[in-house]
């Protein structure tokens with residue numbers, strides 16, 4: 019495993035991300051508010067450039083069997099990335115496909131050390 023210093027952590031505002039090439043792989047690092055996460059820029063569906071889009075949220079629905087009403091809510095703002103090829107959504111905090119809990123993204127450890135982002139892979 020090797021460590022890579024990507025420079026100052028404050029280059030990423032909350033909700034921003036950057037894509038760098040490390041050891042021949044494109045790696046995306048996201049600032050999701052109270053944490054940083056890193057993933058390959060690769061979608062497990064068909065290999066699309068998953069991290070080209072910005073982090074956003076997703077729609078969740080709740081159906082009430084008593085009233086037969088459906089409530090639609092915007093949730094997980096800044097914690098969901100949508101693959102630009104076919105629209106699969108991944109939860110950046112849980113590193114998983116939102117609609118299939120068995121599909122996960124490989125992730126890389128990332129930390130802030132002396133104010134710099136350090137990714138291990």
Ligand code: FES
Pocket residue numbers: 061062063064065066067068101102103104105106
């Ligand atoms: S390649 Fe990402 S959703 Fe299909």
